[in-house]
Amino acid sequence: MNIRAQVSMVFHLDKCIGCHTCSVACKNIWTDRKGTEYMWWNNVETKPGTGYPTLWEDQDRYQGGWERDENGKLKLKLQGRARGLGNLFANPALPTLDDYYEPWTYQYDELFNAPEGDDQPTARPVSLITGKHMDIEAGPNWDDDLGGSPVYAVNDPNLEGLSDTEREQLNELERMVFFYLPRICNHCVNAACVAACPAGAIYKRGEDGIVLLNQDNCRAWRMCISGCPYKKTYYNWSTGKSEKCILCYPRLESGHAPACFHSCVGRIRYLGALLYDADEIEAAAAVPDAELVQAHRDLIKDPFDPEVIAAARANGVPEAMLEAARNSPVYKFVKTWGLALPLHAEYRTLPMLFYVPPMLPILAAQKDGVYDIAGADAIGGPPTFSTLEKARVPIRFMASLFSAGNEDVVAEVYAKLLAVRTYMRSQKVGDVDPTELETTLARGGTNPEEAEAIFRLTAMPTFDERFVLPPLGRDDAVEATVDPYTARSHAGFGTRKPPERRW
């Protein structure tokens, strides 16, 4: 066993309101500079939809992530097709500005400075790149809330396999649906960006697994951009260095949750440590699609298991990290309860951000211009919740996102989520038929104790219960270069070293 620790994440999509506060929190602090305007280390997408950059999930086009060859071996998809160095200088899978958007601002000064005229002045949009007037045709969140869009929603790559009729139904009121998918760097265990970088500028931090892109070493090959199937590294056109989500390590190191986590007003985010066995990475990433979720779960090790603890200690994982792993809300959602799933496991990067899929309203039927509940059988009695069969959730679509197509895995999650609600109603109101309760719990593969625990962590958590930050002992890291005793009295003096960059 080669146990490593990683700061990992859960996003509970049922609670996501698509507000994008997370995106702005990140932008304000990290990417509000020349060259970074179009970078959204954190973005939120409307699903079904085409996302950012446009159609990023279309790996036939972008060649991101890993693939499993005939022999069951892993290789980077990009290199598999492009034959490595031959394409170093011409990387055809790179997204272009059109796949992102041309960042813009407005001529605000017109409102102050326009001379007296015969009509009202207005602030026209201008490009932040060329400074010239422009027509805005795309943005980082262009299909926001556009469920039912004939241009965007129906072209979601996850709808592959749906018939034309099924796709069209997504535009009918009684079936239409949308939900939100917030995305940051997944800080993958088997990160394709790291593997793709010819300069070796990307690394996974030993102490917490955060994937960083060294701003001194980056040589602008941009292989990371193609290699990352999630399109979460970005090229800074001003400095000539690529940049990516840093999971706010300066905040983590000083005891703060990352900005996007802190600011999540839907309270959907959880952060905590996971332990995994690095020796199993290659095998776990190479199983057939349908087994990927389980292999990923198996890779994550029980922090209470004495063998795991011993192996971790042997690897130098500090006690504080082990303690954090034992208290990790992420461990509970991912491993104990099996409710949180990796996004696009079939990319085989073993992402360490997991999602609890959203519940959605029940279907309806439309007849002679009148809209009614579908299957109006059980009218009356206590409120009934949506069931998977009746929910507006195309199960195949969810499986495409969260279980590499394995519909059983997603169905199990929904059954459990529904069981929790039913159990809680039975406890708080008492108007649930005992037989129905028993059946629902059994179908959800859960029991009262677990249901209560799931409810508490879902609905009641405080800030400190959502974010169990491992103390990152900076003393050791600092000591590698300067005695902390000295650092204490010298820190902050002098002018800062200007970065080696062009801006």
Added chain:
Amino acid sequence: MGWIQDLVDPKTRRWEEFYRNRWQHDNAVRSTHGVNCTGGCSWMVYVKDGIITWEMQATDYPLLEDSVPPYEPRGCQRGISASWYVYSPIRVKYPYMRGPLMDLWRAARAEHENPVDAWGSIVEDETKRARFQKARGKGGFRRTDWDEVLEVISASLLYTARKWGPDRVFGFSPIPAMSYLSYAAGSRFLQLFGGVNMSFYDWYADLPNAFPEIWGDQTDVCESADWYKSKYIVAMGSNLNMTRTPDVHFISEARHEGTKFTVIAPDFNQVAKYADWWIPVTAGQDTALWMAVNHVILKEFHADRQVPYFIEYLKKYSDSTHLVRLEPDGDTYGAGRYLRANLIDRYRDVENGDWKLLMWDAKSGPKMPKGSVGFRWGEELGKWNLTLEDGLDDTPIDPELTFLETHDAVLQVGFHEFASGKSARRGVPVRYVETSEGRVPVATVYDLLMAQFGVGRGLAGDYAKSFDDADAPYTPAWQEQFTGIGRETVLRLAREFADNAEVTNGKSMIIIGASINHWYNNNLAYRAPITSLILCGCCGVNGGGMNHYVGQEKLTLVSPWTSLAFALDWQRPPRQQQSPTWHYVQSDQWRYDSEFTDYDAVPPDAKWAKGHAMDLAAKAVRMGWMPFYPQFDRNPLELVEEAKAAGAEGKDAVAAHVVDRLKEGEIGLSVDDPDAEENWPRIWLIWRGNAILSSAKGHEFFLRHYLGTHDSIIAEEAAAGKVKTVVWREPAPRGKMDLVVDINFRMDTSALYSDIVLPTATWYEKNDLNTTDLHSFVHPLSQAVPPVWESKSDWDIFKALAKKVSELAPETFPEPVTDLVARPLMHDTPDELSQMEVEDWREGDCEPVPGKTFPHLFLVERDYSQIYDKFRSFGPNVRADGITGNGVHIPIEKFYDELLENPVGGTPDPRRLRCVEWGGNRYPALEDALDAANLLLRLAPETNGEVAYEAFKAEEERIGLPLADLAEGNRSVRMTFADLKAQPRRTLVSPCWTGIVNDGRPYAAWCINVERLVPWRTLSGRQHLYVDHPYYIDFGEHLPTFKPKLDPRATGDIGLSSTDGPALVLNYITPHGKWHIHSTYYDNLRMLTLSRGIEPCWINDKDAASIGIEDNDWVEVYNDNGVMVTRAAVSARVQPGTCMVYHSPERTISIPKSQVRGGRRGGGHNSLTRTRINPVLLAGGQAQFTYGFNYWGPIGVFTRDTYAVVRKLEKLEW
């Protein structure tokens, strides 16, 4: 750490300081945003090298009960973008004046020694006046300095007061709760001057009229944590994810605890995604759906089977047991007034007997319960409570809810149904009562309600045969034709809702908002679901009730704030204007309106419900129902001088003199001739709001008639010959306003169209207070950096203006003057007992008696040289008068005296209070916003536990029941501004409010009423299912009813606008949006980037295809009122036949020229709207139907009833 070296050695990672350096900062200061969003979120503002860099949410809210999830974090995508504004290119950094005015001013100043004369020389010259008016909004701003702008403004104010009267000076600033002191600075200045504050909550159409109608309260709702207490939540017209962003987590958390969540909304929107069940009602037809829900509840949970909890609740807390007279009407009867107590022998001589009502005691017949408004304003204290006891001898009453089993007769009563225009006859069980007017039949409200909803209970008449009886009004089958929702859905909704209320004792809740309240018949749209809630015992219960969230109206510290803001510490009354009627009249939109019966349904043979709304508006003013300023066609200062010269001494004599001259026709009411120049508003001060666009229903009419600049109206005038009492003048005046001043930190549309723009501090550069309905904390806005460039806080701006006016005043007003202030009959005062009947003195029904059948007339002394000193000190009147909030009076003598013990002078302090001395007297200081903040915190029962205790003690006397125990545990609590900066503080239980928040219990409305038997502030003291105001009976709204959606062909929006070619006429809806709060943040680059760089027009995919529009195409959206040009967002989630432009884009950003209106730049969303008023909401003169600022009156409706043509823009031109 050997394993790390396997991966990356720290030595090779020294570059990591690159990002670490960015995170470092010097300071983090707590503030919030004053933006009328209801969020009221606590934020930490980060400062690095003296520059504000970003903000992050504070997460240190104290927890409520253990059983409720935490509030943290609060703060949305908009709030977190606020720091963008501070140094942004749209920031107003200096004072600006438009070039033509500046040139005229400087030339006039060179000629005139006295600035007041200089101002007169400009505005008295029509050519000069037109010169700068026509330039409004069209560029040409020039930078100036504070000295110059303060002088221009002060001169114009003094000129106006001398020439026309101070009541020609108007100020608009919305929603004080978002920044208490920034609002109060301007209103305090205006009131000391004699100017007029314009209302906002009603103007924004945020005031839910059903709340005053039913509860006698402006609005009282639960905090968002209480949503979590509910077990069945229905959201309608309220896109919680979009507009209650920091609160909506409680919904999802409640769902995980087993709460069902149902959303009623026409489009599949963000909150529908959150729902278990989405009901896509046809836009604007929610009332029909809830009428059917009521039908089902009455049938299944009241008629077929009685739920003991529901029955007991109705008896104790509603008017359902009250007796209503049935009046003969042809061969049937009609429901009339409540039977008044003094009509029966036993109560013949009781005090205020007209204002005490009757129930039928099961043992002894008609009995007069305690709690009605007659007990509230009587000499006898201690009987204004909800105990079911006789008001005469305290004997218990066991009221009969229904006479079904005990009736003397069953009479056929007529019920009008507006959708079909038919009247039905239904049998109602009655008892006969011997009265001084003879033997009269009476029914209980409950039995009338059963009959109104067509629930027969075996009685004869036109009752519904079954739920499937589509011809019978209000059945589940009947509502399908309006709502498009099937009967099975309605049945299930009604049963789930009521079942849940039954098993939880009332924990079924409705969350409702703008998208319901902004329709013309908003009150009916609310009364229908509120009826369901009351029938199921849900109001006054944690987790239940009607929770309306639109504006940030909750001024938690209402009682001391009211005194501070309206300068009641120095003088009273203030001049407060009901804005919707005012704008309807003053911006001349009434001239384009036809008779309201052209588009609204009224009963046949109505007495008042007919004619032109303008005539009814004028009538309401002269009867003392509604305010209107200016008051008279004369300067009120001159009127007083004239009366005094004629020998009148004192208030009553001056009033009598004025009334006599009015009767003789020698002076007139301004409202009767609004287009005569002596009746125009002259100066408009705008601060904290976007009065010219964002809230300006009829924006283009503002441009034409207020500003006198260009507009895009093609509508024709329609009122000539239709108005009967109001003077019609030709042509309509253009450019009524002499001066428009905007105080702003961003160059928004209002700033762009104003004459002068003053730079103000942002929310991160000033000290202030903030509260909201959505949580129970009080937050500071506080200074992270001093105001940048030349900006000042609103407090300091108005203080500076007060100083300048006082300096310039002596030349214009060498002596103090006396002002005559008219004031309507007011809510929460003995005025509630003024008018039993609708009697118009102009029509000879009665004599005009000020304060009875005519507005009150008061005298107010004004010494213009003292305005500054009064502004900066808290005057002595409040020591004697006490403070008042929501009808509760609090004596504060001892607390005022404590304040006088503070030292004079020193520096502003977040912990300590100060005094000032002038004219030989000492006063609590209001020099600085910090002084004012601490003063409010010290005097408010919500932040000073001892004040709360004293206030409850005072209330006990009135109510006659124990209350002070509620505050006993809080007596030692005192909060200072410094405390609020350190950590959010939760406000305390207070008699000014109705929630009980002790021990972390979430705030829910009416809990004190239900648990402590404190009456609602209504006629009966109970919740009104029935309204017996004569106007309501005449308009057919005495019982909950359904009036159909207005016919777009009759409303006049699209008469002259071309609909030829590929174009569609669509219902134009402007709900609150995702990327801005009203117009704030709209121009913020963050939000524009995350949206589409513009606020598009959302349109259904099939509708779009039918007129050749594709996603992101440029489109023109227009009607006779104006035009906007934007782009299309195409989606099936929008209902066919509607289009949406989220409220409210700015016309400053990225607006091309319009082809349909002659190549002029397109306007804003309000270019398409127009103000109309629903005249039933003018009803006044009695009980809960008396005026209160932002409490009662028509709201600024018609936004949702607007129709527009949508077509592709032919050519993109800038």
